[in-house]
Amino acid sequence: MDLSRPETTARNDRAPWLTLKTREMLEAWLFVSPTVIGFLIFFLGPLVAVVYFSMTEWNLLSQKATFVGLDNFNDTLFKNPDFWHVVRNSVVFAIGLVPLNMALALTLALALSRPFFGVVFFRTVFFAPVITSAIAWAIVWKFLLQGEGGVINQMLALVGITGPNWLREPNWAMAAVIVTRVIKMVGLNMILYIAALQAVPRDYEEAARLEGASRWQVFTMVIWPLLAPTTLVILVITTIGSFKVFDHIYQMTGGGPENGTLVLAFYIYQQGFKFFNVGYAAALAMIMFVIVMALTLIQVWIRRRGTQ
Amino acid sequence: MTRRQIDIIYRTCWTLALLIVAIPFVFPFLWMVSAGFKSTTEIFGTPSLLPRVWRYENFIEVFTYQPFARQYFNSLYIAIAVTVLTLIISSLAGYALARMRFAGAGLLMLFLVSALMVPEEVTIIPNFFLIRSLGLIDTHWPLILLPTFGPHGVMATFLMRQYFLALPRELEDAGRMDGLSRIGIWWRIALPMSRPALAAVAIITFLFSWNLFLEPLIFLSSLEMFTLPLALSNFNDSYGLPLWNLQLAATTLAVLPILIVYLIAQRQITESFALSGVKG
Amino acid sequence: MADVVLKDIRKQFGATEIIRGVDLTVDEGEFAVFVGPSGCGKSTLLRMISGLEDVSSGELHIGGRRMNDVQAAKRGVGMVFQSYALYPHLNVRDNMGFGLKVRKVPVDERDRRVREAAATLKLDALLDRYPRQLSGGQRQRVAIGRAIVGSPDVFLFDEPLSNLDAELRVHMRSEIAALHNRLKTTMIYVTHDQIEAMTLADKIVVLRDGLVEQIGSPRDLYEKPNNVFVAQFIGSPRMNLLPAAEAKLISPTHALPASAVSVGVRPEHLRVVEPTTDSLSATVTLNEYTGAVTLMHVELPGGQTCLVVDDKRDMPPIGTRIGLTADKDNLHFFDADGRAVS
Numbered sequence: 001m002d003l004s005r006p007e008t009t010a011r012n013d014r015a016p017w018l019t020l021k022t023r024e025m026l027e028a029w030l031f032v033s034p035t036v037i038g039f040l041i042f043f044l045g046p047l048v049a050v051v052y053f054s055m056t057e058w059n060l061l062s063q064k065a066t067f068v069g070l071d072n073f074n075d076t077l078f079k080n081p082d083f084w085h086v087v088r089n090s091v092v093f094a095i096g097l098v099p100l101n102m103a104l105a106l107t108l109a110l111a112l113s114r115p116f117f118g119v120v121f122f123r124t125v126f127f128a129p130v131i132t133s134a135i136a137w138a139i140v141w142k143f144l145l146q147g148e149g150g151v152i153n154q155m156l157a158l159v160g161i162t163g164p165n166w167l168r169e170p171n172w173a174m175a176a177v178i179v180t181r182v183i184k185m186v187g188l189n190m191i192l193y194i195a196a197l198q199a200v201p202r203d204y205e206e207a208a209r210l211e212g213a214s215r216w217q218v219f220t221m222v223i224w225p226l227l228a229p230t231t232l233v234i235l236v237i238t239t240i241g242s243f244k245v246f247d248h249i250y251q252m253t254g255g256g257p258e259n260g261t262l263v264l265a266f267y268i269y270q271q272g273f274k275f276f277n278v279g280y281a282a283a284l285a286m287i288m289f290v291i292v293m294a295l296t297l298i299q300v301w302i303r304r305r306g307t308q
Numbered sequence: 309m310t311r312r313q314i315d316i317i318y319r320t321c322w323t324l325a326l327l328i329v330a331i332p333f334v335f336p337f338l339w340m341v342s343a344g345f346k347s348t349t350e351i352f353g354t355p356s357l358l359p360r361v362w363r364y365e366n367f368i369e370v371f372t373y374q375p376f377a378r379q380y381f382n383s384l385y386i387a388i389a390v391t392v393l394t395l396i397i398s399s400l401a402g403y404a405l406a407r408m409r410f411a412g413a414g415l416l417m418l419f420l421v422s423a424l425m426v427p428e429e430v431t432i433i434p435n436f437f438l439i440r441s442l443g444l445i446d447t448h449w450p451l452i453l454l455p456t457f458g459p460h461g462v463m464a465t466f467l468m469r470q471y472f473l474a475l476p477r478e479l480e481d482a483g484r485m486d487g488l489s490r491i492g493i494w495w496r497i498a499l500p501m502s503r504p505a506l507a508a509v510a511i512i513t514f515l516f517s518w519n520l521f522l523e524p525l526i527f528l529s530s531l532e533m534f535t536l537p538l539a540l541s542n543f544n545d546s547y548g549l550p551l552w553n554l555q556l557a558a559t560t561l562a563v564l565p566i567l568i569v570y571l572i573a574q575r576q577i578t579e580s581f582a583l584s585g586v587k588g
Numbered sequence: 589m590a591d592v593v594l595k596d597i598r599k600q601f602g603a604t605e606i607i608r609g610v611d612l613t614v615d616e617g618e619f620a621v622f623v624g625p626s627g628c629g630k631s632t633l634l635r636m637i638s639g640l641e642d643v644s645s646g647e648l649h650i651g652g653r654r655m656n657d658v659q660a661a662k663r664g665v666g667m668v669f670q671s672y673a674l675y676p677h678l679n680v681r682d683n684m685g686f687g688l689k690v691r692k693v694p695v696d697e698r699d700r701r702v703r704e705a706a707a708t709l710k711l712d713a714l715l716d717r718y719p720r721q722l723s724g725g726q727r728q729r730v731a732i733g734r735a736i737v738g739s740p741d742v743f744l745f746d747e748p749l750s751n752l753d754a755e756l757r758v759h760m761r762s763e764i765a766a767l768h769n770r771l772k773t774t775m776i777y778v779t780h781d782q783i784e785a786m787t788l789a790d791k792i793v794v795l796r797d798g799l800v801e802q803i804g805s806p807r808d809l810y811e812k813p814n815n816v817f818v819a820q821f822i823g824s825p826r827m828n829l830l831p832a833a834e835a836k837l838i839s840p841t842h843a844l845p846a847s848a849v850s851v852g853v854r855p856e857h858l859r860v861v862e863p864t865t866d867s868l869s870a871t872v873t874l875n876e877y878t879g880a881v882t883l884m885h886v887e888l889p890g891g892q893t894c895l896v897v898d899d900k901r902d903m904p905p906i907g908t909r910i911g912l913t914a915d916k917d918n919l920h921f922f923d924a925d926g927r928a929v930s
Contacts, residue, residue: 016657016658016659018657019642019656019657020639020642020643020656020657020658020659021642023657023659024408024409024410024490024642025409025410025411027404027408027490027491028404028408028409028410028413029404029410029412031400031401031403031404031408031490031494032400032401032404032405032416034396034397034400034401035397035398035400035401035420035457035461035462035465036401036416038397038453038456038457038461039419039420039423039457039462041438041457042431042435042438042453042454042457042458043423043426043431043457043458044419045434045438046431046433046434046435046438047426047430047431047434049433049434049437050430050431050433050434053433053434104329108326108329111322111325111326112326116319118323118326120574120575122326122330123574123578124570124571124574125330125333125334126329126330126333127574127577127578127581128333128334128337128567128570129333129336130581131515131566131567131570131577132519132563132566132567133518133519133521133536133537133540133562133563134519134521134537135519135521135537135538135540135541136340136537136540136559136562136563137336139340139540139541139550139555139556139559140336140337140339140340140556140559141336142550143339143343143550143552143555143556144335144336144339149351149352149353151339151355154354154355155355183332183333188581191578191581191582192582194582195582240427244427244429246429246521246522247521247522247537250521250525250541251541265429268429268432268433269429269522269525269526272432272433272436273436273525273526278433281433282433282434285429285430285431285432285433286430288427288429288430289426289427289430292425292426292427292430293425293426296425476671476673478669478670478671478672478673479671479673479675481635481638481640481667481669481673482667482669482673482674482675482734484639484640484659484660484661485638485640485660485661485665485666485667485687486661486686486687486690486734486738487661487662487687487690487691488661488690492690497675500677501676
């Protein structure tokens with residue numbers, strides 16, 4: 001065939017006005033520009049602003065921000081019993097939720113990581129609340145947990161137990177919020193554990209079994225150590241998630257009764273958007289920022305130490 | 309007993325235990341639907357899973373009590389807008405971060421990783437003033453912009469980047485030799501090969517927007533602008549007490565379509581979450 | 589048709605220099621092969637010529653034109669990839685025509701040229717198939733066909749045969765040689781396989797650690813390697829390397845160059861003789877019979893091992909003391925830095 005046609009490969013003899021390297025760089029920045037612009041406007045800017053806000057006094061009375069340095073943290077926050085009450089609630093919520101969630105997630109994952117009749121059904125059921133709106137979930141549970149005439153209490157009455165007025169007593173309300181939150185979110189950790197378990201090579205387990213290990217020994221000595229990285233990730237994201245819980249609390253208890261379920265995220269909303277204590281709410285947001293950052297850095301640190 | 313019999317008993321016990329654990333996961337959905345059909349008096353009577361009288365009127369009243377159809381539409385179109393925007397923006401940035409060499413890439417990665425660590429709740433106060441100063445209070449703009457550019461969008465970017473990194477590079481090289489521009493390679497080669505990742509991002513983004521609550525609560529004030537979760541929490545009488553049957557009927561209408569789609573595409577949806585969870 | 593000229597080409601990724609100053613000319617119509625161990629930079633060099641990697645410093649000219657900053661698609665080069673890189677969602681016809689389509693060549697022209705290339709490569713019957721429906725050899729041919737339809741001035745091959753099985757590799761190798769004979773276009777071919785290099789090349793470029801070790805015809809490299817690396821890289825099995833003092837024993841008539849510290853002799857050039865004082869004495873440790881030839885492993889008194897290739901069927905059994913000699917023309921001498929001396 002004739003190959004001497006010069007027009008066939010598009011060539012132009014103008015010298016290129018950009019070097020290849022510069023061209024690639026310009027193209028790349030064009031690709032990331034929406035992300036970068038959005039990041040600056042809706043993330044970095046607000047993040048800097050919240051640091052500033054947290055050092056101002058700014059509320060309905062003052063109408064404008066006055067710089068007060070670290071006073072928000074010193075006086076209004078750390079010397080405020082309400083704040084410590086909220087911290088206590090948040091910690092109780094996390095301590096109640098995280099172990100329960102993880103233990104249940106791991107148990108379900110162990111039961112559902114191998115195929116058997118009904119495995120798809122169970123996985124579907126346990127994950128269904130995850131995709132459901134937290135508001136919807138909270139509405140239904142609030143309905144079920146009413147004191148008088150509530151479905152749960154009526155059922156308890158059938159077996160002779162007088163149920164408490166769940167959402168009207170601080171301690172019961174906290175327990176109820178924790179348990180319903182676990183039921184809603186446990187499916188997510190379950191599938192993360194299932195994915196991790198399915199990635200464990202069958203050989204390890206079979207080798208251990210050949211050496212005479214029992215099922216329990218196989219779990220504690222082979223599987224559990226191999227799951228450690230997954231457990232770390234799940235532990236951190238679940239803990240962070242527990243400090244961020246908002247819509248669930250908003251709909252089920254509104255922070256009550258007697259502020260018994262008033263947790264950090266809800267408190268930020270309340271102070272910032274109901275009472276318009278902007279400076280104070282920003283200081284609270286900073287506390288949340290520090291908590292989340294600390295948890296993440298601990299995770300990074302442990303993981304780095306593990307790989308060395 | 310033979311080995312086989314032990315095995316059968318063992319399995320039966322597990323299945324029974326799982327069935328018991330499953331009750332609090334299934335029960336609320338069943339009760340939600342049934343109570344949505346009950347009258348106010350029956351709701352507070354002796355509980356029974358099936359209504360004695362099926363009150364279909366509840367589902368009509370839902371639409372007259374609030375502009376529920378409008379609210380439903382709001383949620384739908386906002387979720388679609390957020391999903392489409394996130395797909396485009398995250399796959400563009402994810403592609404550049406995976407495949408292109410440019411000054412500042414390392415720094416940008418670092419910034420984006422740090423954005424993953426900061427929850428929306430931290431920046432929501434300044435963002436409120438930003439949106440207010442732009443005159444966008446009680447519009448849908450903040451509900452589209454904040455999720456797209458927030459931590460969720462960053463997570464989507466990393467998910468896309470991870471996927472692009474694993475694609476065969478020579479196919480893109482061939483595209484360049486054939487004369488495709490960068491945008492052409494992204495659109496005609498990289499994206500068609502990334503359907504699983506795009507599907508995962510689409511699924512989790514849609515659900516993220518559909519279930520979003522804090523932002524609508526803060527930015528919206530008129531009923532016609534409400535999204536579904538906000539509308540659901542708003543079925544109260546003049547004393548602020550919930551109108552249970554209407555609220556549960558509305559909740560049923562909001563939850564059931566998602567649940568049905570989930571039942572059909574269960575595997576795909578759970579895998580999408582597994583993917584995002586591992587990256588997050 | 590065009591020549592390719594590289595002047596002091598360098599490539600850095602961050603602080604590491606992958607290509608450390610390469611000067612090279614590939615003449616018009618020549619078949620040049622870049623060969624070297626993995627990590628030597630041969631693929632990077634090819635990608636720089638193609639335009640897929642930018643040139644950090646130096647000058648790259650194709651057909652007399654400076655190409656440093658010209659985009660890949662505008663350099664008039666066609667490339668065949670290791671993994672073939674066929675678009676999975678396009679059939680053979682569309683794969684081959686894709687570049688022309690992007691360049692907005694009219695449909696009938698495009699169609700004609702795809703058919704011509706398909707005829708050249710005997711792909712006519714496969715035009716409507718998808719890549720997944722093709723065998724490895726067929727995919728390879730489509731990948732070549734895609735490069736041909738663009739009528740490039742220079743063909744670039746990036747280890748195109750490494751994904752094929754041994755038999756098909758030999759077959760495709762001869763097809764590529766035939767293609768070069770027919771098209772007479774400049775071709776640059778990257779491989780780590782020195783047999784491919786020897787059989788295909790007009791000119792071989794041996795690379796190591798981002799530097800050219802030697803450029804020359806296959807015969808040059810085999811007969812007159814510049815240094816120990818090239819001597820041992822080209823030729824299979826690889827050249828034996830012994831202390832220079834042994835040279836006298838192997839070939840008594842040869843005068844030893846003053847600066848020589850080692851002597852190289854290829855296994856196929858060693859002859860087995862009765863052990864005498866003017867031959868190199870050795871003990872047989874292993875015989876590997878392959879059919880056509882036998883590989884005999886021997887141990888020298890100094891403890892070094894040495895390989896002998898012989899086409900005799902009956903080799904001395906293990907443990908036998910033998911003598912080794914070679915013609916003086918087949919000895920290669922190297923100095924302390926590994927450079928060839930004569």
